[in-house]
Amino acid sequence: MTGATIRSAKPPLSVAAALSSPERLAAVHATLPAYAGPDSDFTGIADLAAGLFSAPIALVSLIDDATQWFLARKGISEISANARETFCAHLLTGSGAPLVVRNALKDRRFSRLPTVTGEPRLRFYAGVPIMHVGHPIGSVCVFDVAPRADVPQDALLHLHQFAKLAGTLLLLKEEARRRATANEAIAREEQRHASALEAANVGNWLWNLKTGTVVGNPPLMRMLDLKPGAPLTARKVFSAIHPEDRKATIASLREALKTGAEYDGMFRAVATGRWLLGRGRVHELDGEGRPLMFLGITLDVTEGQIASERMRLLLRELNHRVKNTLAMLQSLARQTLRRTNDPVAFMEAFAGRLQAISEAHGLLSDYEWGRIRLTPLLQAQIKPYVDDLDAQVEIHKDEVQLGPDQAIGLGLVLHELASNARKYGALSRVGGKLVLTARVVKDEGKPVLHMTWHETGGPPVEPPKRDGFGIVLIERSLDKVLGSSVHLEFLPSGLTALVRLPLE
Template identity: 30%
Template sequence: MLITNPNKPDNPIVFANEAFLRLTGYSRAEVLGRNCRFLQGPETDPADIARLRDAIRRRAQIEMEIINHRKDGSKFWNRVLISPVFDKDGRLTYFFASQLDVTLERDRLVRLEKDRDALDVALDRRTTDLRLSEERMRFILTGARLGSWTLTFPDLLLTCSDISRRHFGLLPNEPFSYDDMKAAVVESDRLRLEAAIADGRDEATELELEFRTRTPAGETRWLMARARPHVDADDVVTGMSGIMIDLTDSKRNEEQRHILTAELKHRVKNAMATVQSIVTQSLRNAVSIGEARDVISARLQSLSAAHDLLTRENWNSATIPEIVTAATAPFDIPKGARFSIHGLDLRMPPRATLALVLAFHELATNAVRYGALSVPSGHVVVDWDVVKHASDDMLELRWHEFGGPPVAGPPARRRFGTRLIEAVLAAELNGKAAIDFRPSGLVFKIVAPVPDQDKIAATAEDEEIFRRHLASE
């Protein structure tokens, strides 16, 4: 504690107690009669000195912390309280000053501030890491079309990401509770879902389940949910969190694969049956091994041409111009010289396409051997149209030979080729077929229902969508 006299020059110290002397290291003789400024040093803030002097000048009380220096030059934080003392007439007589060393307190405060700053930096870093981790997780989940979800126990509060809501056919802002989710699940799968969630709650088991849902638009979707339970310090399951995956496309592709495999087996069996029939009938009607070999080879080439045509069209269908051209191309040399082909651009289903190619090939082979194509001047007209029969539209297709040798009439024995043309083709097209052996040239005609063009197009579109799915995997 100090007392100074402002009424003397330079406001000298007139009293200093022992505590002040111990604090500063000075003796009483070194202190008395001096201004307090001797405590200031190189690290004393000039701004603090100015504040102190201003208060003294205004005769005002001031409390502040300032760096002072001891006799040995060491610094310390001094908490100073200076208060003016007035006599009964209001005249300033003394200044009372107390000092308190608060260096340790200030050091602790500085350390606390440094620790706080370090914690702030660490918190910012962890917050940034967490935000980046969440962004990475959100990117991964979005890219993989994985929805996230959380279900709390015992209140069954469901929280879903936007992707999970879309899996159920909902918009991001639509309400979606646990009861809503159960109601969306197909009834036969709902009990399994509830049982799996109950096991997770009661036994702390992980959940993995495939189930079907129906969206508000009526679409059935396959989803898979995976989740892990949350267990607190008391081993109580407080909820579970996991992901939701849309398996609909995968399930559809799997179904289409089964259909494709079955269809492939069916087509192979049909092809083998056709080959077997061609070989058996050709051998039965051949007069020599050489003739049988030639006939079988020609008919198998015709069958191959039909398969090539359907393969180019993904086994969906083929147009009648494509069918006629594929069957007659080996005989139309030079191209367009021996055949006139014209008619509507109608599509035929696969089985009808195979039957027509084989029939036209058989007609062309016979025309080369016996009919219009056996002489240079002969040619064939193939045309077709849709004609009204009673109340139904019917396809009328004609093969008409011109310029060949006179036709003596029907052969004495009906060969396999004739039966193939008439019976097999009529059965495949669900129509009537007949060969007319006119003297001027053979005429073949078939009348059959017009194939449903919309159905053929829809089938082609479905198969194309399926193939794009396979190609994208």
Template identity: 40%
Template sequence: MREREANRTDMVGDAGIARGDVTPVLRAPTSSGQVDPDFDRLVRLAAAATDAPAAILAMIDARGRWSVQAQFGIDAAQAAAALSGKGLAALAVRADVNIAVHGQTLGTLSVLYPSEAPAPAPERIARLEDVAALAATVLALRDRSQAGARAEAALVHAETRRALALEAAALASWVWNPRSGVIECDAFLPQLFNLPPATRVRARDIAAAIDRRDIGRTRRLFQEALHGSDDYSGEYRVRGSEPPRWLAARGRVVERDAAGRPTLVFGVNYDITERRTAEESQRFLLRELNHRVKNTLATVQALASQTVRHASDPHQFLDAFSQRLRALGVAHGLLSEHEWRGIGIRELARQELTPFDETDAPRISITGPDVRLTPDQALGLALVLHELASNALKYGALSVPQGKVSLSWSIRSGKGEKRLVLKWAESGGPKVSPPEHHGFGSILIRRSLAKVISSEVRHEYLPAGVRAEISMPLEGAPDHNP
């Protein structure tokens, strides 16, 4: 019999894990020279609870190496010797209890007694098990805390990407409560008006930031919307900006009280300085851009109008509307970079789905030949992909760690035309059941490509995961860019 087995007693089931072939690794002290205070408390508690003169807390890493995390009654070298099975002359009787979290053994808690002492009584072993259970709880809480910190960091990164996308598209959304005079807005809105950073501003501060030459006309148009027409559209310069900065605004009264007074107004602002100051040689391009912007704003207004109907409060509306506006803004920005001649589907898919994926361990696969989309196809598909990914993150495959999403597409020929067919497939998520009521997100998935003639969208809630198939006419040959 090996010396290690002769010099120790394992008291609880399989808790005595053989370590004779494993080299112990002493845990390095922290920068302050202190070991983990929680682990120190645990070994002290274990020794006190079992009337033992010494105790050891050891952990195992991913490579199967054991390390002493804390010891009581002996020094680190003695603890390492005891851990490796060499034993100690004065302390030869030992009892071990596993530390397990979610069924996985992460370490052991051991107590040592003098060599002449009898085997620990069952009640002492029961106390040691209680302390080991407490150690497992500490480890589980730490894991949850770290996971929460990672999730919070990911949320901050996603919000940063969203804000950058909105800023790149030069669009800022806002919700105004005429009764309180407070505007809930994107952080980009105060920047447009040269105001301090904020997500809540007073309407009078916005009015004060408009150039005096334009404030009269702006107020008149806005009052007309408030007192009957509902829709507002205007352009004005920002006070004190040199060269002059021009902003455009589109707004709509979406809620009135019984007396007809407006209680909720939503809108968007965007920078139009470049359009206002463009040279004569750019007029044709500017007219085309203006046409596209108006179409986009019409879509934005429809999005906001429907979103607010399904939102329970302004905060929920602003969040949902901003996310959809971000998806539209990404497509708008890509189209602007290509002078509205169309963009590649691969680039659009990556830009739209990146905020929903994990950088370190991607869970969304994107495959298919690159195909150039028309502006209407790109804008419609951007909203469809956003809603599919958003629903997957909230309720579907992306709501659980093991879930995955596959986006693929191919080109099909038939009946004298080529069609682009995209497939969205979720797997590994919660069991899916068809919703009793379809929200605006489901409506967007089915109708976002309404402007693309002969397009088809099939959206299915299968038990194994959500499926969607999108088919649209293909103009021209596919690109072969990487």
């Protein structure tokens, strides 16, 4: 319909103003499909209009500021036209009244249009505007290549009904598009939430209280060791809870249903024994205020529960060790004070022993009051009393793990031996040396640490005339470890200490 080469006259100012009207264009864009072209849903309207007028050409169209888009057409192949060169543009200046042109060649408004002067040489036109919120946005129209003298009034009334039908259909289709877009956005958002819950291993569930069914996501099914895809009921979910925790969990849920408060409970899965934290609340009520839906999430908090239990055990162990240490310090203070009246000497002796206990405690604390290796204990107790550890101390040992009582007791023994060697023994002279051997042997099938402390290159050694507190402390520091012993030999060449320490 736009193939003519003859230039048409410019449309009247009223038509141009109607085409570019912001209010009208807003109404057009509110219903304009994303693809403005032939739509099979409007074909029936075009066919009915053509049949009503026995016309060879019929259109259902939308008109923006520049283009007339054909939603349905009969008798032509084009899908659009220049809006300024169409009959239908003149419908936009009215208030919804039909437009009838009996002979376009004799009508000065249309006689110079390309479709009149050229192919298909249109002569007759009847059209009714499609209205939306009071503005004309398109048309339903028919054409003939022969002029017509009379147009039945009832035919125009039916054409008007077709235009209303087209307008209603446009609105319905636009509403459907909007809903589809909104549903797609909701679906994407739900998928994003589901992916986030899956990635974070967060189980979520919706309990239908009326039917007793539960809908859960894959993480929840894994946590409870339930088969994915199988119908899920509240009874199955409760059966997946550890029997020792089931009654309390059901009671908490019932309380939340009764009061509307938030459910917050912890329980174990019967299949895996893992600790799970459940949170949720009533999501929907019926007309009488009774709960219909209960929405919740479930988290695997096993690691946190284990850490919490470990912390409780650690605190109990620490409390026990602190009490033992305080008792040991009191005993050390009394024994040290009993053997000296000199405050300076007392502070020196007591401070050293306190430091030895502190070093052992520090190592145990680093290992959360578990077991510590022998090597760091040896280094912590001997290093303060030597100038060059590698040159003055020769160590041959098996690496072993020591418990708290073993570490504290052996630490005190090593401290007393090292401080004595620094004051009176091999570590008090240049060239003096300490040789330490620690081997693990089997004694009645159980591991026992045999340690030998031997000093060489120091001043001659004579057995003491009476046991001082240091000797007593060395021999009694391991009293808390059953089967342990410390034996001292005052050889002329240097002090030798033999330590026996069961490792279990």
